[in-house]
Amino acid sequence: MKFENTNLENHVVNVKLLNEIMEELGFVLAGQWDYERVTYDYKFELRNEIYYLRVQGYSVEGHVESSKGKIQLLTPLLGKYYYPHGVEYGEGENFPQAVLDKSADLLKKAEEQxxxxxxxxIL
Known part of the structure; x- marks a missing residue:
């Protein structure tokens, strides 16, 4: 599921600042980056089901590991994890209202910060 109209996709952000903001909100970067892309995940565990709110971005200047790198954010996604296949983001997925509400709140806070x-x- 895509979270449209969050305004996140309109931002280019210094990677160091972005890491700090996302970590403060509970997102994990972990090993999900390379020199050109980042992926921040927020994990939900409800009733033996796992969901991930994912915010992705790509480098428009410098590299991800550089403190001067700049990241263009993309439209956030919400997906459900299926063992052993991975996360599905299809529009046909059903998400608990609590996950949808918390996701919207986290994305709003991220965009505001x-x-x-x-x-x-000045970037």
Whole structure:
């Protein structure tokens, strides 16, 4: 499921600041990055089911591991994990309302914090 109209996809963010904001909100970068892409996941565990809110981005300047790298964010996704196949993001998936509400809240907070730091820091 895509979270449209979050305004996150309109931001280019310094990777160091982005890492700090996402970590503060409970997202994990873990090993899901390479020199050109990042993926932040927020894991939900409800009634023996696992869901992931995923915020992805790609480098538009510098590299991901560089403190000066700049990341263009993409439209956030929500998916359900199926063992052993992985995460499915299809529009036909059903998500608990609590997961949808928490996801929307996290994305709103992320966008607000990114917009705030973007006003004060020249990228």
């Amino acid at each position: 990114i917009a705030l730091v973007s006003k004060f820091i």
